[in-house]
Amino acid sequence: xxxxxxVELAKAAGVSPTTVSHAFSGRRYVDPETKARIxxxxxxxxxxxxxxxxxxxxxxxxxxxxxxxxxxxxxxGPARLGFLMEIAAAAAVTALSRHLALxxxxxxxxxxxxxxxxxxxxIIVEPMVEDRLLEFFSSRGVPVVSIGRAPGREDIxxxxxxxxATARLMLEHLGxxxxxxxxxxxxxxxxxxxxxxxxxxxxxxxxxxxxxALRVDESGGEPEAAAxxxxxxxxxxxxxxxxxxVDAFARGVLDAARLLDRPVPQGLRLATRYDGMRAKLAxxxxxxxxxxLDQVAEAAIDLLIAAMEGKEPQPHAIxxxxxxxxxxxxx
Amino acid sequence: xxxxxxVELAKAAGVSPTTVSHAFSGRRYVDPETKARIxxxxxxxxxxxxxxxxxxxxxxxxxxxxxxxxxxxxxxGPARLGFLMEIAAAAAVTALSRHLALxxxxxxxxxxxxxxxxxxxxIIVEPMVEDRLLEFFSSRGVPVVSIGRAPGREDIxxxxxxxxATARLMLEHLGxxxxxxxxxxxxxxxxxxxxxxxxxxxxxxxxxxxxxALRVDESGGEPEAAAxxxxxxxxxxxxxxxxxxVDAFARGVLDAARLLDRPVPQGLRLATRYDGMRAKLAxxxxxxxxxxLDQVAEAAIDLLIAAMEGKEPQPHAIxxxxxxxxxxxxx
DNA sequence: CTGAAAGCGCTTACAG
DNA sequence: CTGAAAGCGCTTACAG
Numbered sequence: 046x047x048x049x050x051x052v053e054l055a056k057a058a059g060v061s062p063t064t065v066s067h068a069f070s071g072r073r074y075v076d077p078e079t080k081a082r083i084x085x086x087x088x089x090x091x092x093x094x095x096x097x098x099x100x101x102x103x104x105x106x107x108x109x110x111x112x113x114x115x116x117x118x119x120x121x122g123p124a125r126l127g128f129l130m131e132i133a134a135a136a137a138v139t140a141l142s143r144h145l146a147l148x149x150x151x152x153x154x155x156x157x158x159x160x161x162x163x164x165x166x167x168i169i170v171e172p173m174v175e176d177r178l179l180e181f182f183s184s185r186g187v188p189v190v191s192i193g194r195a196p197g198r199e200d201i202x203x204x205x206x207x208x209x210a211t212a213r214l215m216l217e218h219l220g221x222x223x224x225x226x227x228x229x230x231x232x233x234x235x236x237x238x239x240x241x242x243x244x245x246x247x248x249x250x251x252x253x254x255x256x257x258a259l260r261v262d263e264s265g266g267e268p269e270a271a272a273x274x275x276x277x278x279x280x281x282x283x284x285x286x287x288x289x290x291v292d293a294f295a296r297g298v299l300d301a302a303r304l305l306d307r308p309v310p311q312g313l314r315l316a317t318r319y320d321g322m323r324a325k326l327a328x329x330x331x332x333x334x335x336x337x338l339d340q341v342a343e344a345a346i347d348l349l350i351a352a353m354e355g356k357e358p359q360p361h362a363i364x365x366x367x368x369x370x371x372x373x374x375x376x
Numbered sequence: 377x378x379x380x381x382x383v384e385l386a387k388a389a390g391v392s393p394t395t396v397s398h399a400f401s402g403r404r405y406v407d408p409e410t411k412a413r414i415x416x417x418x419x420x421x422x423x424x425x426x427x428x429x430x431x432x433x434x435x436x437x438x439x440x441x442x443x444x445x446x447x448x449x450x451x452x453g454p455a456r457l458g459f460l461m462e463i464a465a466a467a468a469v470t471a472l473s474r475h476l477a478l479x480x481x482x483x484x485x486x487x488x489x490x491x492x493x494x495x496x497x498x499i500i501v502e503p504m505v506e507d508r509l510l511e512f513f514s515s516r517g518v519p520v521v522s523i524g525r526a527p528g529r530e531d532i533x534x535x536x537x538x539x540x541a542t543a544r545l546m547l548e549h550l551g552x553x554x555x556x557x558x559x560x561x562x563x564x565x566x567x568x569x570x571x572x573x574x575x576x577x578x579x580x581x582x583x584x585x586x587x588x589a590l591r592v593d594e595s596g597g598e599p600e601a602a603a604x605x606x607x608x609x610x611x612x613x614x615x616x617x618x619x620x621x622v623d624a625f626a627r628g629v630l631d632a633a634r635l636l637d638r639p640v641p642q643g644l645r646l647a648t649r650y651d652g653m654r655a656k657l658a659x660x661x662x663x664x665x666x667x668x669l670d671q672v673a674e675a676a677i678d679l680l681i682a683a684m685e686g687k688e689p690q691p692h693a694i695x696x697x698x699x700x701x702x703x704x705x706x707x
Numbered sequence: 708c709t710g711a712a713a714g715c716g717c718t719t720a721c722a723g
Numbered sequence: 724c725t726g727a728a729a730g731c732g733c734t735t736a737c738a739g
Contacts, residue, residue, distance in 0.1 A: 404725095405724070
């Protein structure tokens with residue numbers, strides 16, 4: 046039972062495809078009676094213009110994909126409502142204004158089949174090393190850009206999310222009123238972690254103390270982070286501040302602090318990166334960083350458009366990250 | 377500067393389009409040297425297969441749009457990270473598994489041009505009366521379904537979000553330990569408000585007291601809701617519980633309660649509908665309703681698929697809404 | 708008021 | 724190892 050085509054409908058109505066086309070588009074006059082007959086017949090036969098054909102013929106909007114390669118286990122659940130979705134929302138707005146449709150690629154199960162994903166371009170959010178989605182698109186010759194540099198793929202144009210600057214911001218803020226600052230990042234090798242860890246190494250070197258840093262498995266979520274933080278704090282009782290870029294992990298640290306009777310901020314000062322609901326609505330509220338994700342999303346789309354058109358990208362200025370100081374890091 | 381086509385590339389490489397096609401698809405053997413030449417040339421000429429043409433020829437994935445008609449002012453900002461984005465995330469997962477790409481239609485500025493939005497189907501989230509997006513798609517003959525019935529458009533298939541049951545759940549829970557329950561909804565005419573208001577009318581009638589209900593302008597957000605709640609509580613001091621389906625409004629009510637020195641829950645008991653970050657991370661945490669949005673999203677997509685194929689929809693069973701009792705409504 | 712025909716840019720039997 | 728040709732389902736000059 047395949048859908049009927051314009052030719053079949055035309056035949057049934059005793060007119061030409063031309064007239065059918067015009068009956069629907071209204072781009073030229075069609076005898077009202079003829080039109081009525083066509084419309085009625087179309088309804089009966091279940092005819093609808095094939096958007097694929099129309100797209101080819103008239104151009105239509107290009108389609109771009111937005112994807113994150115966070116493993117399914119991590120991105121599923123309420124976690125997926127953060128960073129990625131804020132970018133998605135902003136990107137959708139920009140995309141529409143640039144005459145593009147933004148298509149959301151969900152977190153992938155390892156075996157999901159991507160072949161049907163026929164798009165004009167793709168944006169990958171914070172790709173990790175050997176990112177599966179990134180490889181998929183780029184190996185098919187689909188123009189790709191990333192938000193956050195793709196580690197090991199310097200050929201992929203990317204929007205800088207200023208992870209080094211962001212890390213410095215958090216570290217210096219925490220350092221100003223603390224004895225010793227620790228760091229908790231994630232295990233996956235994404236550029237933001239890499240830069241943050243490097244910034245932290247530099248920071249501790251400057252201050253002349255040895256680094257206390259931990260990586261948590263992303264799929265473990267808050268509980269895993271809580272356990273890790275507890276360990277870290279027990280082993281390093283002089284740590285009185287923690288830089289925890291991943292907001293879910295920061296929430297876990299909050300739990301650990303409670304457990305250890307180290308009230309935040311008096312007993313432990315805390316800052317995270319993404320200023321989402323998790324940071325804003327935590328108790329106490331978390332100090333975070335405004336990354337200007339709306340600007341980032343817009344820049345990514347324009348970068349992608351340039352790549353799709355084979356043009357030189359217009360560099361976008363993105364406002365420097367801004368610290369949003371809240372109770373969790375009060376002096 | 378239009379992109380080069382397969383014919384141009386073939387000509388430049390001195391081969392047929394057939395060979396070029398195969399050089400890229402790998403679906404039949406091509407002399408390695410020829411292939412290398414083609415690929416090199418393609419790179420130089422910036423050739424890339426036109427996805428539109430490919431889609432028409434091979435089928436490819438269908439594209440469906442997910443849209444909400446919340447006015448831009450409301451849906452923008454962090455508010456947009458709630459209900460709609462949770463549905464989007466779930467829908468994207470289901471869509472992919474059904475071989476469909478989910479395209480996000482952002483909140484629309486009143487003048488935005490939709491013509492390029494050439495999709496195979498559309499899902500509208502909680503449409504209001506005379507919903508612009510709904511009319512747009514349905515008038516173009518694009519199959520549309522809604523999440524939450526479309527008021528005044530009983531012809532549009534929809535996934536029931538069980539607003540009456542949800543409202544009863546909240547009202548009876550609040551009623552069990554309160555003298556008198558008030559209601560705050562929104563001004564736009566969406567089905568969920570309509571059903572909730574009707575359920576409230578029935579509820580007050582059963583209890584034998586007169587209703588105290590208010591509608592807040594959605595674009596006013598939390599502050600507007602706070603002001604409205606303050607008024608309502610001042611004028612009706614015997615109201616000791618409020619049913620506030622819109623989560624942003626519930627947060628506003630929290631502010632009002634603080635201002636009026638009516639601590640929640642002791643001085644005022646409160647419940648909201650959508651169990652998102654706002655409810656979970658409020659202080660005190662808000663009693664809310666699990667609407668099973670993942671199931672709702674899946675049902676909507678399957679309903680849409682049926683509509684696109686002209687088949688009878690397979691009815692999906694969606695779990696009944698479940699109250700998630702939290703501190704805000706403690707007895 | 709309406710049609711015949713070209714063409715959008717691919718892919719894929721069919722043929723050699 | 725490779726090509727010529729048909730065709731996916733529309734839209735749109737061109738013509739009458």
